[in-house]
Amino acid sequence: MKFGVIIVTYNRLSLLQECLLCAFDQTVPFHRILVVDNHSTDGTAQYLDSIDHPALSVLHLPENIGGAGGFARGLKEMAKSDCDWVLIIDDDAMISPIYMEEISRAIVGSRYLAYSGTVETEGAIDGSHRRLLANRCLMTYRPVPVSAYQGESFVYDVSTFCGLVLKTSLIRRIGLPKANYFIWFDDTEYCLRFRKYSRILNVCGAKLNHRTVPPSPHPVTCWKNFYGFRNAIDIGRRYSSHPQIFLAYTVCNHLAHIAIDGALALLGNRRPERLYRMKIYRDVLTGMKKPPDGMDRRYPPGSGFQK
Structure with missing residues (x-):
C-alpha cells in the first residue's frame, strides 16, 4: 500500500514545520507528501522550497482560496497519483509516529474506504471531529461518545479533515470537496457524499495532537x-x-x-x-x-x- 498526505497551510510556519517533522517521522512512511500553500506571506514558501525530501512536493497557490479550496486542489493532485490512500490534515495536526502504521493495520482485511484516528487537544479527546448523523431531516449531528474511544475502533458518519484517510479510488469516484464553500463544512459535505459507499472507521490507537485552542x-x-x-x-x-x-x-x-x-x-x-x-x-x-x-x-x- 502506498500512502500520501495532503497538508493545507496558511501563515502558520512554526506549526507547519512541526507538522512536517511528524509526517517525515512515520514508521510506515509516506510515498508522497503534498503541501498546499494557500498564498502564505510569512516565509512559508521560502521554507518549503528549501526542503530536500524525496517524498515532498509543494503546490503554491496564487491566492488564498480558503481551506475548502486548498483541500480540493490537493485532492485533485493526489487523485492523479499512484497513492492508494490519502491522509488529509491541516498544518496544526501533529500525527503520532505510528499513526499510519495503526491505520494500515486496520485497512488489511477491512471493507471500509475511509478511516481516521483519535484527535486530542491538550491531552484530552476532542470528540467534535468524529460525529454521528443524529437527525437526517434537520441535519443535526452529535459527537461520538468518549466511551467509544476505549475500544479498538468504532464506526461513524462525519469527520473533519483532521486525520481523515480516504482510498484514492473513492476520491476519483465521488469527485472533489466543494471549493466554493471557502471554509467550514466542506468536510461534512464530503463525508455525506461518500456515505453511500462507506462509513468511516476510527482507529483509536492512531492518535494526533491538534495544536489548537480547545472548543469554548x-x-x-x-x-x-x-x-x-x-x-x-x-x-x-x-x-x-x-x-x-x-x-x-x-x-x-x-x-x-x-x-x-x-x-x-x-x-x-x-x-x-x-x-x-x-x-x-x-x-x-x-x-x-x-x-x-x-x-x-x-x-x-x-x-x-x-x-
Missing part, C-alpha cells in the same frame, strides 16, 4: 460563522430527508436568533457582537437561495465586530 462553550462570533451558516444550508438542501422542512426550520431558527440578539443588544448585553451576529444571520437568509460562491467580500478572513 461560548465561542465568540467571527467572520467564519457566516460561511458555517451559509454552507450548512447548502448541505441541508442537498442531503436532508425533507429539505423543505429543513429550510423552514432554519429560517425560523435564524429569525429567532435575530430577535433574541436584537432584544439583548438593546439592553447593552455584548452589543457589538450581537449586532454583528444579527448582520450575519440577515445576510445568510437573504442569500440562501443562491449556492455558495467562495469567499464573500463582506466577510474576508480576519474581519469581525469591533469590541
